[in-house]
Amino acid sequence: MNHQSSLRFNYSTLKAVVALFSISFLSPSAFAEHEGKVQILLLGDSTTEGSIPRLIKPDGPHLENVLEQLLAADKELPLCHVINSGLSGEYIRRLIDSGRYDRDAAKLPGLDYIFIRYGLNDRARVEKFNEEFPKHFHELIDRLRKDHPQALLIPMTVIPYANGEHSKEINDLVRQVAELENLAVFDIYPRYAAELKNGHNMLNYRRYPLEKVPEKYHELVQPFVQGPSVVVIDNELDAILGNLPDWYSDRHPNLAGYNVIADETAKYLAAIMRADEAKQILTEADQANSDLSAALTLHASFDKTLDADFSRGDRTCYIKNGAELHRAEPNEDAKLVPEDGRFGGALHFTKKSGFQPAFRDSGVLGYNDSNWNTTVSVWLRLNPDKDLEPGYCDPIQIVGDDGKKGFIFLEFSKDETPRYFRYAIRPLFQIWNPDNVAWADIPFDKRPMVQVERPPFSRETWTHVVFTLENVNNKSEPRSGRLYLNGELQGAIENWDLTFGWDASQVMLVLGASYVGHMDDLAVFNRVLSPEEVKQLSNLKNGVRDLHSLAKE
Numbered sequence: 001m002n003h004q005s006s007l008r009f010n011y012s013t014l015k016a017v018v019a020l021f022s023i024s025f026l027s028p029s030a031f032a033e034h035e036g037k038v039q040i041l042l043l044g045d046s047t048t049e050g051s052i053p054r055l056i057k058p059d060g061p062h063l064e065n066v067l068e069q070l071l072a073a074d075k076e077l078p079l080c081h082v083i084n085s086g087l088s089g090e091y092i093r094r095l096i097d098s099g100r101y102d103r104d105a106a107k108l109p110g111l112d113y114i115f116i117r118y119g120l121n122d123r124a125r126v127e128k129f130n131e132e133f134p135k136h137f138h139e140l141i142d143r144l145r146k147d148h149p150q151a152l153l154i155p156m157t158v159i160p161y162a163n164g165e166h167s168k169e170i171n172d173l174v175r176q177v178a179e180l181e182n183l184a185v186f187d188i189y190p191r192y193a194a195e196l197k198n199g200h201n202m203l204n205y206r207r208y209p210l211e212k213v214p215e216k217y218h219e220l221v222q223p224f225v226q227g228p229s230v231v232v233i234d235n236e237l238d239a240i241l242g243n244l245p246d247w248y249s250d251r252h253p254n255l256a257g258y259n260v261i262a263d264e265t266a267k268y269l270a271a272i273m274r275a276d277e278a279k280q281i282l283t284e285a286d287q288a289n290s291d292l293s294a295a296l297t298l299h300a301s302f303d304k305t306l307d308a309d310f311s312r313g314d315r316t317c318y319i320k321n322g323a324e325l326h327r328a329e330p331n332e333d334a335k336l337v338p339e340d341g342r343f344g345g346a347l348h349f350t351k352k353s354g355f356q357p358a359f360r361d362s363g364v365l366g367y368n369d370s371n372w373n374t375t376v377s378v379w380l381r382l383n384p385d386k387d388l389e390p391g392y393c394d395p396i397q398i399v400g401d402d403g404k405k406g407f408i409f410l411e412f413s414k415d416e417t418p419r420y421f422r423y424a425i426r427p428l429f430q431i432w433n434p435d436n437v438a439w440a441d442i443p444f445d446k447r448p449m450v451q452v453e454r455p456p457f458s459r460e461t462w463t464h465v466v467f468t469l470e471n472v473n474n475k476s477e478p479r480s481g482r483l484y485l486n487g488e489l490q491g492a493i494e495n496w497d498l499t500f501g502w503d504a505s506q507v508m509l510v511l512g513a514s515y516v517g518h519m520d521d522l523a524v525f526n527r528v529l530s531p532e533e534v535k536q537l538s539n540l541k542n543g544v545r546d547l548h549s550l551a552k553e
Helices: 011-018 051-056 063-073 092-097 100-105 120-125 129-147 164-180 189-196 215-224 255-285 287-295 531-538
Strands: 038-044 080-086 111-117 152-155 206-209 229-232 296-300 317-321 324-327 334-337 346-349 358-360 372-381 394-399 407-412 421-426 449-452 463-472 481-485 488-493 508-513 517-525
Touching (some): 038 063, 051 229, 063 080, 092 100, 092 120, 100 129, 111 129, 111 255, 120 164, 129 152, 129 164, 152 164, 189 255, 287 296, 372 394, 421 463, 421 488, 449 481, 463 531, 481 531, 508 517
Parallel strands (some): 038 080, 111 152
Antiparallel strands (some): 296 517, 317 358, 346 517, 358 508, 372 517, 394 407, 394 508, 407 421, 449 488, 481 488
16 A cells, blocks of 8 residues: 555645654554554453443444444545454453463454553452552563564553542553553543533443343333343433433443444544654655664663663563563662753663663564674763773673573773773684683683774763674674774674574673663664764764654654
8 A cells, every 4th residue: 555645745744743743652663454454453341342232233333343434434544454352351460361362362463553451350350459450561561562563552541430539540550551661541531531421321331130120111121131131222211210220330331332432542543543654754755764764673762661662572671580581670770860861861870780671682683593683772971980890891782591602792891991892792602712711811802802992981971882793693694793983983893703502582682781870772773784874873863763753853
């Protein structure tokens, strides 16, 4: 599909449209269009599924059908397919632990947008709800990002269902989770509440125990009996039975209620899809940045969280504890410092410690055993001779399952004054160290590294560091690595057999090994950047966010 043909704006108009949306609203890439359609998944409980309306009116149209029809009515939008995977009684913990997520959601192909609406059953069934619900929500988001890295995740508030206080409690937690995950919340609550002002019971069906209906009405209600209950989709029997206690107590949406949800969802999604389409056109207009954008696999701004703002794989930042990975959270050893970064906030390692946040390779570094190419970019601010504690310091490492099978690192030396700055690629142990000599005892010119004796680091200014890996594990092409500081080439690692033996599933990008100082705007690319591209990267006005944000200055 030619997206450009459906948006007849000039370039400046597109900029204005795009400026309305932050990156939180945008999927990492334009529409996947599996089988020719944009794929939309709805995850949620009974207020998503609509089991009773389906029972009473099986031919619908139901939530997913109406949403498809509303989006199709806007001829400027691509065709959409909506998958309703709501389930009555479900809450996040059950979705995951029952295996339903793996069965019904994990392997769906080509998803573009995923709406997530939970909380009502979670509040009723989960002990320590205020503590556990956010954890479960984060876990679900982690799974979705891993299984559907190209999809935009959209947490939703719940509709007015219980009392207002309970709804606010749930929705406040949803917003907290979304903020930490750098996701925008789709707030369905206000629209639904506004519609209820037109009639408090107009959007819910009636489900009432037959045994509580006076016997004289049993013949009247017989067509509405479903099992032990009288079920009426609308107000058809209100005039006769509306005075019965709790006649209106079931607040599940009827078809009118689901139409409200569908209509508001269609409006919300259409705005995002237009901005996504505008992004595509802007990217084509900015071809210079487009090439970098296409190669970008991870960006962590450290503005609000340790997690990546953008990733083609797992966005989560982890801490490794033995064989287990746990979500990394800022602490006294590594703090997020707002407005103290090269662009926005930064990550400040306050002292030498064992806290080493890390990102999994999954779709990021792209390690493989035949021909590995990547580029890593980061900004650092420190005085190495005054800030670093004794011993080696590695601001960034790339590690696998065994250091003897390969090890890549940026390093500040431990003995020299001023401290040297190095970039090292250590392949299989027997290649770089056949005599089993300590790293410090190997002559500088015999080590697979680039060494800068007077690097330009300081507390007052930021230094841009970029290193590349080219043709690693490729037996037929020259293998190399290059180090750049502030856009200038410092040297290259060449004429080495750069063969690694890592288990690809164990490769990680590790930050802050014994590092003391500030770090900002971490980025990874899936190929070797040219010297010109490194300078272009160094000169981006707003940092790497310019490569994936639609908010152009």
